[in-house]
Amino acid sequence: METGELNPNHYPAQRAAKVVQHYLNTRYGSPHKLFGLQSVHSGNAEDLADSGRKYQLEISVQEMIGNTTVKCSAEVLFPRGEPQRSAQVQASCEELLKINTTAQEEAWYQQHQKNQGLLSVQNLPDSYGHIEPDMKPLWHLCIVASSFVMLNESTENTLYNVAQVANVTQLATQNDQLKFDCHILLHEMVSQEIIQWKLLFTWSPPGGVKMLQMEQLPHRCEKPPNTN
Incomplete structure (x- = not known):
């Protein structure tokens, strides 16, 4: 170097x-x-x-x-x-x-804290690179959570991007945090590997993202559907 x-x-x-x-x-x-x-x-x-x-x-x-x-x-x-x-x-x-996004954060938080139906979504983006507009905040949140993995795993010899959120599910919680179980695919651009991680995290406007669990899953070696 x-x-x-x-x-x-x-x-x-x-x-x-x-x-x-x-x-x-x-x-x-x-x-x-x-x-x-x-x-x-x-x-x-x-x-x-x-x-x-x-x-x-x-x-x-x-x-x-x-x-x-x-x-x-x-x-x-x-x-x-x-x-x-x-x-x-x-x-x-x-x-x-x-950069002030307080109003948008609070509105999204209130919507999903009070919603009787918990979110559950697969393939963000889909195989055509498309994400429904109302799912984009969830996609953004999963990328933020993925940054915890990429920060932890990065070295001088790696370059990570998020390829896809394979699935994300909102979990019931008894406190004021929104809780999510997320399966992400990361593209390590040097080795061209697709690396799978399972994340468990919470989010709220005042507390931000709190990572509860990060678990690496068995590798996949195929080309990612999309890279952001």
């Missing part, structure tokens, strides 16, 4: 920046707020010997639902050693805090 100044368009900088995207989704993502990497402006890598490698990045991140772009400064440390530890991320993106 090269050190010093990086080409923003090459894999080392892009992979580290993608980890920042996953981190931001775990911190700020919701059914109406989803972040994607737009571009890397500059990057620098430093070898910290036994500790790992540290990347310093200047990036632009797009809030994809409202189509708002903000600039962020971030630091990503990929630790060395066994067992593999997840990347450590620090990011300064004050402009993200100004």
